[in-house]
Amino acid sequence: MDTNPVSSPRSSHDGDGVLRDAAGDAPGNGILRDAIVPDATAVAAAPVPPALRAFPSSVLQTIDMRHHVPVILDLHGGNYTQWCRFFNTVVGMFGMREHILAEAAPLRRHRDPEWDMVDHCIVHWLHATISPELVDAVMHHEDTAPTLWSAIESIFRGNQLPRAIYLDAEYHAVVQGDLTIMQYCxxxxxxxxxxxxxxxxxxxxxxxxxxxxxxxxxxxxxxxHLTSRVLLPTFLQARSFLLLEQHRAE
Incomplete structure (x- = not known):
């Protein structure tokens, strides 16, 4: 006896969802009785998760951002990448990503007092994790989180091609000299x-x-030794090998 619920060419579905044979009758022997095919209109849509909100401003105001962002962004420090990653991680961790997105912030500003207080917290964090020289360069009397974030980004990512040309030349002129392997790498x-x-x-x-x-x-x-391999080592693998050589020489 075939109990496979998959429809055969001799069967069809009626509008009521009951599996019927070619004659239009539901099976009379009890097989597949009340086998209901889900109707598209009956399938409830998956619930949409609520929008994430930032931590309450009363909590954010007690956080010392310098514990979470252990570097101070400096114009000449070459540490923008480090700083940006640290700060982005904290912003995501506390659910405040929308506060630094220029297209999202105007929709809430001045309409939600809590949003404004969280925004001020981020402005304070930005000021606390950049150098005084950089604060002077980006500070404005109506600073908001997205405008301040964009101002900092424009300083370090503006004029990309000319800066990349000079930086690439410096990169290819770096030599180890008296540096240790770790310092050099x-x-x-x-x-x-x-x-x-x-x-x-x-x-x-x-x-x-x-x-x-x-x-x-x-x-x-x-x-x-490093270049004679069929598969070249990665930068990190070569560094590990050279650190071992340095240890042996000491």
């Missing part, structure tokens, strides 16, 4: 992060070649 990585912020992607292989190019003479013996 950290300096190279900082430069690649800044270039990425300016829209210039540096591949892992390019990072590897540039690191090997600038190595001190005392590590030149490691270059053939």
């Amino acid at each position: 950290a300096r190279l990585k900082s430069s690649t992060d800044q270039l990425r912020d300016l829209g210039q992607n540096i591949t892992d292989t390019q990072q590897l070649f540039n690191m090997l190019r600038g190595l001190s003479a005392r590590y030149h013996h490691a270059i053939p």
Whole structure:
């Protein structure tokens, strides 16, 4: 006896959802009786989750942002990437992403007192995590979170191509000198992060070649070992190998 509920060419569905045979009658032997096919109109739409709200301003006002963003953004520090990632993480963690989006903020400002207080908290956090010189450059008497965020971003991402040209030249002129392997690699990585912020992607292989190019003479013996492999090591793998060589030499 075939109990497969899948319709055969001899069966069809009527409007009431009951499986019927070619004659239009429901099965009389009890098989598939009351087998109801879900109607599209009867399927309830999945509930839409409510919009996330930021933490209450009374809680946000007690947070010391410098514990969450351990770097101070500086015009000459080359740490915009680090600062931006830290700050973005905190904004997302407390559900305040909309406050720094220029297209979202005007819809709520001045209509929701709680929104305004949270906005002021973010402005305070921004001022507390950038250098005094940068505060002077971006501060305005009507600062809001999105306008201040955009002003900071424009300083570090404006004139991208000319800045990328100069930074790329500096990057390819870096040599190890008296730096340790960790210090040397950290300096190279900082430069690649800044270039990425300016829209210039540096591949892992390019990072590897540039690191090997600038190595001190005392590590030149490691270059053939790293480059003679069929599959080149990554930048991080090469750094680990050179750190081991540094430890052995000490």
